[in-house]
Amino acid sequence: MRTKEHLKYKQARERIETLKGFYKHLTAYLVINFLLISYRFYRFSSRSTDAINEDFYNWIDWNVFGTAIFWGIGLAIHALYVYQFKFGFIKKWEQQKMEQFMNEEDTKTTIKF
Numbered sequence: 001m002r003t004k005e006h007l008k009y010k011q012a013r014e015r016i017e018t019l020k021g022f023y024k025h026l027t028a029y030l031v032i033n034f035l036l037i038s039y040r041f042y043r044f045s046s047r048s049t050d051a052i053n054e055d056f057y058n059w060i061d062w063n064v065f066g067t068a069i070f071w072g073i074g075l076a077i078h079a080l081y082v083y084q085f086k087f088g089f090i091k092k093w094e095q096q097k098m099e100q101f102m103n104e105e106d107t108k109t110t111i112k113f
Contacts, residue, residue, distance in 0.1 A: 022082040029075050033068045040064045 040060060 018082055022078055025078055036064050
């Protein structure tokens with residue numbers, strides 16, 4: 001009974017850590033992309049006064065908005081993983097590893113006694 005409670009606690013703790021990791025990732029995404037996009041509009045808002053060619057502006061736009069788009073895709077995948085929309089092979093792998101570690105723990109405690 002005690003080990004079941006301990007296992008549930010450990011799984012809940014791991015779930016909390018996973019959620020915290022996702023929220024840190026989300027916060028970093030929002031802050032960094034806000035700063036990048038704000039800087040882009042602040043610095044490059046008046047194209048007529050700058051002696052920089054149009055290709056440079058396109059390059060800046062692709063980099064700033066591309067960062068937000070591709071990082072956003074990665075963040076969406078992270079969210080799917082965190083909120084339990086795991087692909088079948090990931091669930092199976094986690095279950096196998098869980099059983100492996102539990103068997104190793106059982107073996108260690110059996111040998112000590």
